[in-house]
Amino acid sequence: MTDISPKERLDRALLGKPTDRAPVVCPGGMMNAAIVDVMNKTGHTLPEAHHDADKMSDLAFDVYENTGFENFGIPFCMTVEAEALGSAVDFGSLECEPKIQKEIFPSVHDAVYLPIGAIEKTLRAGSVIQAIHMLSAKHLDVPVIGSLTGPISAAASLIDPMTFLKQLRREKETSHKVIDYVVNQLISYAKLMADNGAAVISIADPTATGEILGPKFFDEYAVCYLNKITDAIHEIGVPVIIHICGDVRMVKPQLQKLHGDVLSVDAFVELKQLKTELGEMRTMGNLSTYLLEFGKADEIFNQAKHLTTKGIDVLAPACGLSTSTPSENIAAFTTAVKEG
Amino acid sequence: MAKTKQELYDELSAAVIDMDEELSAALSAEAVEAGLDAFETIDQGLAKGMEQAGQLFDEGEYFVPELLMCADALNAGVDILEPHIKTEERAQAHKIVIGVIQGDTHDIGKNLVKLMLSSSGFDVIDLGRDVPPDVFVERAIAQGAKIIMISSLMTTTMDGMTEVVRLLTQKGVRDEIKVAVGGGPVSQGFANKIGADGYSYNANQAVKLANELVGR
Structure with a gap:
């Protein structure tokens, strides 16, 4: 297994097949690796690359080449879906990632349902699809990970989140209707990503944590709709990464119900332990993003080496990377993993 | 009755x-x-x-x-x-300036802290999300606030918290205005490192912290 390609290695790792070593990736989206260091070096910069397919694929390639992550990860934010479905977005700057300026609907009752397929009809989602196509066609050995905003986070980017969270309890029927609508839109968009060459779909849902929702609503909303998306993507034969933020202790029984191929978690979750509790599902993670930003390269190298001894299936940052993370720190991480 | x-x-x-x-x-x-x-x-x-x-x-x-x-x-x-x-009962409330630091727009945590503080009798001035460090300091001085509470959910934005502490010192009001920090990536260790007066890991603890900071 000496000349295994990064694409095959990731595919094998996600499906639990034997590999020479664990891959080290950064999926994009919430876990965007387009750091300031790389952009300053290559001149392909954000926020421009959020819009244009050529710039997006150039920057994704720069990230791949300069960080050592063994994948392309796009888009570089988690606002594409909500923007397409109506919310206003502030595109940020070189250092600052885009964010939802204002959620378009004050409550679940105000939601306007667009025809399915609305996301990919927008210019920006179109650029993401096109960039995926270009990267996957040009670099056959490197997996393109298409990043998706999770169902609860995407819905909370359309509906004022404070009202939305209450309505999950108070207005269940309408809440389900809105989330199901968002999910159907996400599925349509994700399928198009896969059709255009995305080897993996990664779903990050930072609003859907056990700490925010509690086990009951995590089960009723997060697990249910993450599985609906996962099942639809599995139908077309593409593996799925699911990232759950925060402390997962209180939702461990619910995590076991997730259909994703691999579960990615935050730095303070002990993955070795979690792995024994997940059954079929593989694990991904979880090098501290705080360490990556503020640590010294040799500390990071050692910590990454330590992580490789824990039987984690895919190595990755534990959460969203700071855009001011030094590129030598990320290189120390990826080098440590590749040395095995 | x-x-x-x-x-x-x-x-x-x-x-x-x-x-x-x-x-x-x-x-x-x-x-x-x-x-x-x-x-x-x-x-x-x-x-x-x-x-x-x-x-x-x-x-x-x-x-x-x-x-x-x-x-x-x-x-x-x-x-x-x-x-x-x-x-006469109204005048007793201590003022707290609260907000999410610049660059960060996740405000669920901040909103929770705000409502817990308000319900505990603090006068909470909410600066919203994506707030620059100098605005925290200016508003706290202008309002006569006793505490600045800063929330951050991304490691990217934690530097802004350091800047708030630095600006307070520069303006010579560091002793009058306490700084408390919180949010996902923030820890007690980080709070100590930047010289903040307190850290709380959730909204309920933030009330206890605020009470301690104003000596209630």
Whole structure:
């Protein structure tokens, strides 16, 4: 297994097949690796690359080449879906990632349902699809990970989140209707990503944590709709990464119900332990993003080496990377993993 | 009247814990009609209920949706009682300036802290999300705030917290205005490192911290 390609290695790792070593990736989206260091070096910069397919694929390639992550990860934010479905977005700057300026609907009752397929009809989602196509066609050995905003986070980017969270309890029927609508839109968009060459779909849902929702609503909303998306993507034969933020202790029984191929978690979750509790599902993670930003390269190298001894299936940052993370720190991480 | 004052307070607490807006409003109107002191009714009834809701949140019985609904029940009562608060009681509230630091727009945590503080009798000035460090400092000085509370959910934005502490020192008001920090990537260690006066890991703890910082 000496000349295994990064694409095959990731595919094998996600499906639990034997590999020479664990891959080290950064999926994009919430876990965007387009750091300031790389952009300053290559001149392909954000926020421009959020819009244009050529710039997006150039920057994704720069990230791949300069960080050592063994994948392309796009888009570089988690606002594409909500923007397409109506919310206003502030595109940020070189250092600052885009964010939802204002959620378009004050409550679940105000939601306007667009025809399915609305996301990919927008210019920006179109650029993401096109960039995926270009990267996957040009670099056959490197997996393109298409990043998706999770169902609860995407819905909370359309509906004022404070009202939305209450309505999950108070207005269940309408809440389900809105989330199901968002999910159907996400599925349509994700399928198009896969059709255009995305080897993996990664779903990050930072609003859907056990700490925010509690086990009951995590089960009723997060697990249910993450599985609906996962099942639809599995139908077309593409593996799925699911990232759950925060402390997962209180939702461990619910995590076991997730259909994703691999579960990615935050730095303070002990993955070795979690792995024994997940059954079929593989694990991904979880090098501290705080360490990556503020640590010294040799500390990071050692910590990454330590992580490789824990039987984690895919190595990755534990959460969203700071855009001011030094590129030598990320290189120390990826080098440590590749040395095995 | 069959109900004693304490019974009414207990029912108000229960209405908040049970997330019952209508009952909270009705009982508050009952308290006004019975001529009870509005400030005391909020403090001993509604706020007590919110305090217990915070306790349930700490214990993992309640989560964010429940806590938000308790706050709605609390506010339904406060809306009715507030106009009846005597002015001399009003002046005692300590001011806290709160916001999410620049670059970060996740404000669920900040909003929770705000509502817990408000229900504990603090006068909370909410600067919203994506707030630059100098705005925290300027507003705190202008408002005579005792505490600045800063929230961050991304490691990217933690530097802004350091800047707030630095600006307070530069303007010579570091001793008058306390700084408390919180949010996902923030820790007690980080708070110590940047010279903040306190750290809290959740909304309920933030109230205890604020009380300590103003010496209540």
